[in-house]
Amino acid sequence: VQLQASGGGLVQAGGSLRLSCAASGRTFSSYKMGWFRQVPGKEREFVAGVTWSGTRPNYVDSVKGRFTISRDIAKNTVYLQMNSLKPEDTAVYYCAARASFVSRFVTRPEEYDYWGQGTRVTVSS
Numbered sequence: 001v002q003l004q005a006s007g008g009g010l011v012q013a014g015g016s017l018r019l020s021c022a023a024s025g026r027t028f029s030s031y032k033m034g035w036f037r038q039v040p041g042k043e044r045e046f047v048a049g050v051t052w053s054g055t056r057p058n059y060v061d062s063v064k065g066r067f068t069i070s071r072d073i074a075k076n077t078v079y080l081q082m083n084s085l086k087p088e089d090t091a092v093y094y095c096a097a098r099a100s101f102v103s104r105f106v107t108r109p110e111e112y113d114y115w116g117q118g119t120r121v122t123v124s125s
Contacts, residue, residue, distance in 0.1 A: 001024070001026055001031075001113075001114045002023070002024045003016050003021055003022070003095050003096070003097060003114055003115060004021070004117070005020070005094065005095045005116035005117060006020050006021075006022075006026075006103040006119055007019040007020045007119055008119030008121045008122075009120075009121070010124065011085055011124070012123070013085060013086055013087055013123055013124065013125050014085065015085050015123070016083045017082050018081050019035065019080040019095075019119060021033070021035070021079070021080075021095030021116055022075070022077045023027050023078070024076065029105075031051070031052040031097050032049055032050070032051055032052070032102070033049065033050055033051070033052060033071065033097055034046060034047075034049040034095070034106065034107075035047040035048045035049070035069060035080045035093060035094070035095055036093070036096060036109060037091035037093045038091055038118075039090065039091045039122075045060065046060055046107040047063055047067065047080070047093070048060070048067055048069040048080060049105060049107065050070070053071075054070065057070075058105045058107075062071075063082075065091075066083050067080060067081065067083070068080070068083075069081075078095060080093070082121070085114055086121070086123060087125045089121060089123050090121060090122050091121060092119070092120050092121075093120075093121055094114070094116055094118045094119075095111075095117050096109070096114060097112060097114040098111055098112045099113045100111055100113075108119045
């Protein structure tokens with residue numbers, strides 16, 4: 001599985017961006033997809049996750065109500081719609097895929113098997 005993340009950029013606080021993660025190769029209905037973010041000197045942080053079928057989205061508390069994860073199965077793409085952006089959302093955002101099925105939420109980076117290259121999001125105040 002190859003993941004290609006895109007959509008990052010510079011935006012003012014309060015603005016919106018939509019990140020995309022295009023998957024190629026094998027994609028299974030049992031895959032879980034996730035978005036993480038990382039700033040220098042800090043660990044990679046879980047942001048949002050969803051099953052490949054689009055069910056059971058989950059979010060870190062700091063983005064609930066502002067970010068929405070979704071998928072387009074026909075396009076093999078997962079999205080992260082980010083609204084009401086804040087300067088603290090500034091980070092490099094990564095998409096990730098977990099190949100094996102697990103029923104619980106998956107929020108730790110080591111639980112994911114494949115990673116995209118990252119796309120930078122900068123929110124100015």
